[in-house]
Amino acid sequence: MTDERHDSTGEASGADHALGAGAITTEGPRVRGSGAETVYKALRQEILAMQRAPGSPLDETRLSDHFGMSRTPIREALLRLTADGLVTTLPNRNTIVATIDFSTLPTYFEALCLMYRVTTRGAASRQGDAFMEAITERQREFSDAVEAQDAFAMIEANREFHVAIAERAGNPYYISFFARLLDEGRRILRLYYSTFDDRLPRRYVEEHEAMIAAIRAGDVAEADRLAIAHGEQIVRQIQDYVARNIENAIAFPDP
DSSP: OOOTTBOTTOOBOGGGGGSOTTSOOOSSOOOTTHHHHHHHHHHHHHHHTTSSOTTOBOOHHHHHHHHTOOHHHHHHHHHHHHHTTSEEEOTTSOEEEOOOOGGGHHHHHHHHHHHHHHHHHHHHHSOSOTTHHHHHHHHHHHHHHHHHTOHHHHHHHHHHHHHHHHHHHOOHHHHHHHHHHHHHTHHHHHHHHHTTTTOOOTHHHHHHHHHHHHHHHTOHHHHHHHHHHHHHHHHHHHHHHHHHHHHHHHHOOOO
16 A cells, blocks of 8 residues: 555655655656665765664655655665665564674674685786776776765775676676675775874775785785785774774764
8 A cells, every 4th residue: 555645666746746845756667676776875875874764764654755756666775785684673573774783793804804815815816817907996996085084985896896896707696795804894994094184094096906906816815915915004003093983983983
């Protein structure tokens, strides 16, 4: 059953014009399912960018008003975000942004470092230029973001850089698992970047460049060594940050 503004496909009526600037509107009928996709993408970005703090409520009625849609696409988007591990439904059936459990970080870091290694090694073991253009383009975007001190762009480009390496390695299970790990870590990375006032040290760019060179040269041993060092230094510094700033970390500063 739908409210008076929309049918179950998310198609809007003329009443949307009264919803205000916060509503998302389109001209003409909306394609079935596109409403849920719009909400999913918007909420996902807000959660990953820490614009919606961990533990904050996600009320279907308020989200329906905010996006100018019925509750059906809102519910579909929340289900997808739950599957992504970004949203949690509590026993009382209230829905919230998933919290960050700092106690699980050691096992998360173990998996992350393993994926740095297997994907970078795998990419170096492949012959030819497959995905090299994508890898170098993502690295250019990362370098530009570091220069611009744009934290969100840095995190996004870093994610895409390592996913492109995984794609060159060619194992679809590694690609999907690594992408999810990188997504789960984006909120922690956002807190970490704030310790530099978003002035990320240039060495991160240089480490990426060295990884590209090893992959291009087909030097599996060097690619493995660089991946180990890259993962370990990031993990070490995030752990140090969390240990020093656990109370501030839990406060979740604005992005």
